[in-house]
Amino acid sequence: MSQAFTSGQASALADPDERRGGTGTLRFVLTKVAEAAASIVLVIVLGFFLFRLLPGDPVAFMARDRPTDPAQIAELRQQLGIDKPVLAQFGNYFVGLFRGDFGTSYIERRPVLDMIGERLWPTVLLVGSATVLAIALGLWLGIRAAWKRDSFFDRAQTGIALTLWSVPQFWLGLLLLVVTNGVFPSRGMHSPDAGPGFFAQGLDVLHHLVLPCVTLLAVFYAQYMLVMRSSLLGEMNADYLTTARAKGLREDMVRRHHAVPNALLPTVTLVFMQFGMVVSGAVTVEAVFSWPGLGQLTYDALHGPDLPVLQGVFVVLASAVVLMNMLAELLYRVLDPRVRTA
Amino acid sequence: MNRVVAVLTAGTLAILPLAGTAAAQQQVHQQQPAQPKVLRVALTTGIDHLNPFTASLAASTQVGRFIYEFLTIPSADKAEASPALAESWTTSPDKLTWTFKIRQNAKWTDGQPVTAKDAAFTFNRMLTDETARTANGNYVANFQTVSAPDDSTLVIKTKAVQSSMDLLDVPIVPEHVWAPIKDLNDPKTDDLSVVGVSDGPYQLTEYKQNEYLKFKANKGYWRGAPKVDELQLLIFKDVESAVNALKQGEVDVINRLTPTQFDALQGQPNIATNKAPGRRYNEINLNFGVENNENKPIGNGNPVLKDLRLRKAIAQAIDPKTIVDKVMGGYGQLPGGVIPPIYTAYHWDPTAAEATKFDIAAANTALDQAGYAKGQDGIRVAPGGARLELRLTGHANRPFDQRTAQYVSGWLHDIGISVKQELVSDEELNDRTNAGNYDLAISGYATNPDPDYALALHTCAGRPNAEGKGATTDTFFCDPQYDALYAKQLTETDPATRAGYVKQAQARLYSQAVNVVLDYDNSLEAYRSDKFSSFEKQPQPDGSILEQTGYWGVYGAVPAGSEAVAADSGGSNTVLWIVIGVVVVIVLVGGGVLIGRRGKSADDRE
Numbered sequence: 001m002s003q004a005f006t007s008g009q010a011s012a013l014a015d016p017d018e019r020r021g022g023t024g025t026l027r028f029v030l031t032k033v034a035e036a037a038a039s040i041v042l043v044i045v046l047g048f049f050l051f052r053l054l055p056g057d058p059v060a061f062m063a064r065d066r067p068t069d070p071a072q073i074a075e076l077r078q079q080l081g082i083d084k085p086v087l088a089q090f091g092n093y094f095v096g097l098f099r100g101d102f103g104t105s106y107i108e109r110r111p112v113l114d115m116i117g118e119r120l121w122p123t124v125l126l127v128g129s130a131t132v133l134a135i136a137l138g139l140w141l142g143i144r145a146a147w148k149r150d151s152f153f154d155r156a157q158t159g160i161a162l163t164l165w166s167v168p169q170f171w172l173g174l175l176l177l178v179v180t181n182g183v184f185p186s187r188g189m190h191s192p193d194a195g196p197g198f199f200a201q202g203l204d205v206l207h208h209l210v211l212p213c214v215t216l217l218a219v220f221y222a223q224y225m226l227v228m229r230s231s232l233l234g235e236m237n238a239d240y241l242t243t244a245r246a247k248g249l250r251e252d253m254v255r256r257h258h259a260v261p262n263a264l265l266p267t268v269t270l271v272f273m274q275f276g277m278v279v280s281g282a283v284t285v286e287a288v289f290s291w292p293g294l295g296q297l298t299y300d301a302l303h304g305p306d307l308p309v310l311q312g313v314f315v316v317l318a319s320a321v322v323l324m325n326m327l328a329e330l331l332y333r334v335l336d337p338r339v340r341t342a
Numbered sequence: 343m344n345r346v347v348a349v350l351t352a353g354t355l356a357i358l359p360l361a362g363t364a365a366a367q368q369q370v371h372q373q374q375p376a377q378p379k380v381l382r383v384a385l386t387t388g389i390d391h392l393n394p395f396t397a398s399l400a401a402s403t404q405v406g407r408f409i410y411e412f413l414t415i416p417s418a419d420k421a422e423a424s425p426a427l428a429e430s431w432t433t434s435p436d437k438l439t440w441t442f443k444i445r446q447n448a449k450w451t452d453g454q455p456v457t458a459k460d461a462a463f464t465f466n467r468m469l470t471d472e473t474a475r476t477a478n479g480n481y482v483a484n485f486q487t488v489s490a491p492d493d494s495t496l497v498i499k500t501k502a503v504q505s506s507m508d509l510l511d512v513p514i515v516p517e518h519v520w521a522p523i524k525d526l527n528d529p530k531t532d533d534l535s536v537v538g539v540s541d542g543p544y545q546l547t548e549y550k551q552n553e554y555l556k557f558k559a560n561k562g563y564w565r566g567a568p569k570v571d572e573l574q575l576l577i578f579k580d581v582e583s584a585v586n587a588l589k590q591g592e593v594d595v596i597n598r599l600t601p602t603q604f605d606a607l608q609g610q611p612n613i614a615t616n617k618a619p620g621r622r623y624n625e626i627n628l629n630f631g632v633e634n635n636e637n638k639p640i641g642n643g644n645p646v647l648k649d650l651r652l653r654k655a656i657a658q659a660i661d662p663k664t665i666v667d668k669v670m671g672g673y674g675q676l677p678g679g680v681i682p683p684i685y686t687a688y689h690w691d692p693t694a695a696e697a698t699k700f701d702i703a704a705a706n707t708a709l710d711q712a713g714y715a716k717g718q719d720g721i722r723v724a725p726g727g728a729r730l731e732l733r734l735t736g737h738a739n740r741p742f743d744q745r746t747a748q749y750v751s752g753w754l755h756d757i758g759i760s761v762k763q764e765l766v767s768d769e770e771l772n773d774r775t776n777a778g779n780y781d782l783a784i785s786g787y788a789t790n791p792d793p794d795y796a797l798a799l800h801t802c803a804g805r806p807n808a809e810g811k812g813a814t815t816d817t818f819f820c821d822p823q824y825d826a827l828y829a830k831q832l833t834e835t836d837p838a839t840r841a842g843y844v845k846q847a848q849a850r851l852y853s854q855a856v857n858v859v860l861d862y863d864n865s866l867e868a869y870r871s872d873k874f875s876s877f878e879k880q881p882q883p884d885g886s887i888l889e890q891t892g893y894w895g896v897y898g899a900v901p902a903g904s905e906a907v908a909a910d911s912g913g914s915n916t917v918l919w920i921v922i923g924v925v926v927v928i929v930l931v932g933g934g935v936l937i938g939r940r941g942k943s944a945d946d947r948e
Contacts (some may be wrong), residue, residue, distance in 0.1 A: 057771025182590030
């Protein structure tokens, strides 16, 4: 994680204007933004050509098990634009991107951007809520475990977290489905029987959200817990804690107001990186619960293969990660003065 | 942390009023005397379009069958052409002109009458608009003109004789809705405003993409309204979850079960299972030196397989009975030709004299006689000196392929052929087989009531072009004798004579051992017997409920009684409230404790 900051630090150090304040920060920000923009362009180019290496023929997929004559197949190729040379296809694609046109899905024949838009919200709702809960639960348990290091609580919590972390998500999901025995719906985000109106619909979505969210939460929280635990352990013997205790502060206060804020720094990057991944969804959990998110869209698109959809999803996901990474670097500079002045 | 708890508490409190509203709504709902009878079907495959001109995936065409009527449809009892929109039909003496009499009591769901002009519009649109040919273009490729001299007469003139005319698998759409639509690729053609106007047994009322489709019974349907008031297709991405949903009463019918899932569902309370003859055949293709449609050799198949004697020995060393019993768990039928026995009229079984019987010893003897001598290691060497080492490719993610590959490798080893298994992704397999880059390949196809498709997969014209693209072939077979038989059946309108040619073509394919049909899959389905007492099957009496070429299954569903349905929906809702209650209590108590502790420590602040 720490390598991510070295380039930023190096450029700040090499800048003689740094001590004068503003200019250095602006330059740092601009550099980071430029780096992010360059990464995204690279992603677009790589994405296009990488997906062209995938095996499979979308037209063969569409024609399978269905009477089709060669004329129909040739027409399909022409309609999809895959009868043109790859470079020409790339040109059209690249120019289109600047107009917000991510192309048209081979299978559904709809604008890719519309399809991604429809799937983004369910994924952000599912993975986002699971991530927020996982951060809360993970940090809380991590702090408790570190503070009571080597206690039964610590060992039990670390054990449980590591176990859940290594359990396959789809298996956990299926297990929850069987164990809850129909209390929660097993598929989708909406029920056709939900009443009309915003309230009934909202409740219906929440009802559907429970199982997939709990599944993801169970798997996600471990990393926050473990990072928080080890980071807090690193702070535990610091002198400033002794000072705080010497002032007569209760142990609770020492932990909450002195140790934890310092130990939180390493988790900031983790949290931002994870938020970048929020849109990528959780393919297996989305599949088990038929959750109509981006992960499932990607999975379905791989089977075609539906290249425009794959490219679109790839660009959106990679951009989200790049942007969140950039934000993490910028924010770290704000949060930790050592990065600015060291 | 306390803030998080506070937010959670606030969030839960905010939801409570919504919960009250929903509960009240549910209460009102339950007090209504007659619960609508709902049939919930688990859909485990994808939907690309609802627009019947472009809908290609199996589930999408099935939706088209539920909402649109066809000129004729495969009958429930035998899956043979039977009247639908067309009450009757006649052909001219030269068999080039077909006249359909359109029934006059059919109506679109918006109240307009269905006439021959709608049918003429549908076919003419396909003749003049490329996009309209996307899904079913092959049915009209040979059409010359289509006209509707009056509201009850449809006349189709074809360029050449076309035997599939009495089973055109083309949904008829309302002209008054579709004529104003210029671009059939417009996503709006998937909207309810367009596909909501129909004339089939069900009318589409709601479509939540990637989640579910909701239909209501078409009260004005000419055959009479279905007994089920509402039909729901619920999309499941995972069959295992769908099976679980059936057990828990969340869905009523499910198909495409694996033998393991089917066995596990047998004997479960309130669940009935249905094993029916399927439309699909499984096979092993032998690369006999395949060529593209310009007769240029392609791919890297082992040239030893050009020898018919070797191919026949391989066929003799493969035991379909073991595949059916061990791999399919008994849920398959023993093979003959490429048309499964569900289509009785066209299915062909070899006579005892023609049949290649499983016999390892005989296969070994045949190879000895053909000059394939066994080497030191037991592997045979071809007369030219090449060792008999073959690659066997198949789907890595399909249990059928994994297990079949094991058995086949063992049998071929017993006749002195070494097999290297190469199970790969679906896409990779598609690429390899399209390019001829295989020796032995596990494959299979779903067939249709009209035999044309299953036979066309083995014609010279079916082979791909130089780029490995173009038409759809299965075996790469190209044989003048087969093609002649194929052409004869295509232009023969007498059913019995046509069936004769269809069988002869299958016999010819079989004799060349370019593929070994392994089995015909059973279609494995299950339904809630507490909710539904019966379904109309196709074919009768032992056919399938969902895997049909028609709407009989969902149209002929008979609900077991409304009490069970009502009790269930109330039950699951009660549990929901208990769970929400528990969550609220936990959050409130937890929040209270934490807030209390925060108060206590206030003295300690710096």
